[in-house]
Amino acid sequence: MIKLAYCNVDDLNLKIGYNLVPQDRKNKINTFRFDKDKKLSCGAYLLLKKLLSEINIYNPIIKLKKYGKSYISNYDNIYFNLSHSGKLVSCAISDKPIGVDIEYNDPTIDLNIAKNFFFNEEYENIMKSENPSNEFFKYWVLKESYMKYTGMGFHLDLDSFQINIGEKITLKNDKNNLKFSLFDVYNYKLACAGKYEVKKYYEYNVKDLY
Numbered sequence: 001m002i003k004l005a006y007c008n009v010d011d012l013n014l015k016i017g018y019n020l021v022p023q024d025r026k027n028k029i030n031t032f033r034f035d036k037d038k039k040l041s042c043g044a045y046l047l048l049k050k051l052l053s054e055i056n057i058y059n060p061i062i063k064l065k066k067y068g069k070s071y072i073s074n075y076d077n078i079y080f081n082l083s084h085s086g087k088l089v090s091c092a093i094s095d096k097p098i099g100v101d102i103e104y105n106d107p108t109i110d111l112n113i114a115k116n117f118f119f120n121e122e123y124e125n126i127m128k129s130e131n132p133s134n135e136f137f138k139y140w141v142l143k144e145s146y147m148k149y150t151g152m153g154f155h156l157d158l159d160s161f162q163i164n165i166g167e168k169i170t171l172k173n174d175k176n177n178l179k180f181s182l183f184d185v186y187n188y189k190l191a192c193a194g195k196y197e198v199k200k201y202y203e204y205n206v207k208d209l210y
Contacts, residue, residue: 001095002192003094003202004201005090005091005092006090006091006201006204007047007206008088009040009044009089010039012043014042017043021042021045021046021049022062025042028041029041043089043209044082044090046209047204048082051080052080057072057075059074060074065151067152067153067155077095078094078095079094079095081098081099085104088102090102094194094196096195097149097195098149099145099192100145100148100191100193101141101145101190101191102185102189103137103140104188105133105134107133109133111132114136117158118159122163126139138165138189142165142169142191143158143161145191146178146193179193179194179196181198
């Protein structure tokens with residue numbers, strides 16, 4: 001079982017949304033200075049809450065693992081991951097470990113990031129592509145989705161593993177048969193890493209989250 005979804009939270013009503021999240025999420029929202037960031041933090045949790053309610057989970061107790069990945073402590077075999085960028089939040093839920101990333105496809109990105117932190121072959125593929133910035137974000141979201149899948153996040157170096165983008169997307173020297181999924185969502189890239197290949201993603205209206 002897996003479900004991948006996203007939502008534009010630019011029009012999120014913070015007064016309503018804030019009252020629908022637990023205290024620990026309120027504390028996190030309060031750390032942000034700008035409403036844009038508050039909306040992303042609030043909206044990500046509300047999207048998670050919505051997806052969990054669809055499988056009859058209404059009282060998740062969320063805790064953090066060693067490297068900061070969140071998990072639901074009172075339900076076995078229910079995993080989730082959250083991501084946000086720009087105006088969009090994304091969430092994946094599954095019965096197996098999962099990682100998700102969404103990023104605004106910024107054409108002004110400094111490609112030296114890939115030169116300095118990616119595998120040489122990944123960087124070379126980016127630079128020889130017709131649209132290097134677009135290719136960069138393919139690698140970026142795929143790599144970050146894998147890092148989040150492992151639970152290590154940026155404690156795992158970007159150049160410690162290699163993503164191969166071809167007819168299928170694979171992890172070099174992968175022994176666990178991981179599945180990668182990559183989508184274009186407007187001017188964003190959305191990727192998922194886990195035990196299942198995702199064929200479809202879902203769009204939610206912000207009003208669906210209240």
